[in-house]
Amino acid sequence: MTDEEVIKRRLLIDGDGTGDDRRLNVLLKTFIKWCSSNESPENTAATYDRMQAQLAQCEFAVTKSDFATKMMQQELKNYESISQTIEKGIELAKVQIEHSKENLVLAKKIRKNRMEHDALSKVTNQQPDRKKTLQQLDVVKGELNQLQDTRRVLQRKLAHRRKEFLVLMRSIRELQATLQEDEEASEDEDTEMAEDTHSPSRPSSAACSPDSPDFKPVSPAFVIERD
Numbered sequence: 001m002t003d004e005e006v007i008k009r010r011l012l013i014d015g016d017g018t019g020d021d022r023r024l025n026v027l028l029k030t031f032i033k034w035c036s037s038n039e040s041p042e043n044t045a046a047t048y049d050r051m052q053a054q055l056a057q058c059e060f061a062v063t064k065s066d067f068a069t070k071m072m073q074q075e076l077k078n079y080e081s082i083s084q085t086i087e088k089g090i091e092l093a094k095v096q097i098e099h100s101k102e103n104l105v106l107a108k109k110i111r112k113n114r115m116e117h118d119a120l121s122k123v124t125n126q127q128p129d130r131k132k133t134l135q136q137l138d139v140v141k142g143e144l145n146q147l148q149d150t151r152r153v154l155q156r157k158l159a160h161r162r163k164e165f166l167v168l169m170r171s172i173r174e175l176q177a178t179l180q181e182d183e184e185a186s187e188d189e190d191t192e193m194a195e196d197t198h199s200p201s202r203p204s205s206a207a208c209s210p211d212s213p214d215f216k217p218v219s220p221a222f223v224i225e226r227d
Contacts, residue, residue: 027054 034047128136 027051027058030054 030047030051034044034051037044037047127133
């Protein structure tokens with residue numbers, strides 16, 4: 001047996017380290033000596049009483065050790081219960097931390113939405129209300145309808161004026177053509193009259209008479225005044 005094993009064994013037997021091992025050895029030696037001694041009854045009784053006291057001390061130490069063992073076992077159970085409670089508390093704390101993280105994310109999202117809502121509310125409050133906007137829209141629609149009616153009337157008038165202008169231009173062109181024809185006819189008559197004037201034989205006054213078959217009316221020259 002090694003020294004380490006001897007020390008462990010003595011510690012186990014000695015208990016709290018109050019000399020239980022030595023006390024048992026002394027009691028055993030005293031008992032052996034008492035059994036093999038031839039002392040007087042007085043000395044034997046004293047030795048017996050001393051052994052009874054030592055035995056009571058050993059029993060007390062054993063009882064104390066039993067109580068200490070039971071107490072340690074109870075403490076161990078208490079520690080195990082406390083450990084389980086702590087582990088449950090740790091798990092619960094983890095769950096609460098995860099739940100708190102989710103609540104934090106939700107709170108951030110709610111705060112962001114609230115800030116956006118406040119910004120939109122400010123923009124909305126700066127704009128006119130729906131009733132007033134609808135009234136203004138009705139007014140604008142009425143003005144637009146009036147403008148469209150006015151446009152249609154003006155378009156009809158413009159089309160009518162365009163037709164009148166085309167008719168006028170056609171009449172002007174026809175009048176110009178007629179005037180040009182009259183001018184050409186007048187020039188031809190003037191030329192013929194000039195030739196008749198320079199010819200040796202003049203026509204008689206009867207030929208110039210309107211009743212004569214050779215009479216040709218002379219068209220007057222029209223002059224167009226332009227603005």
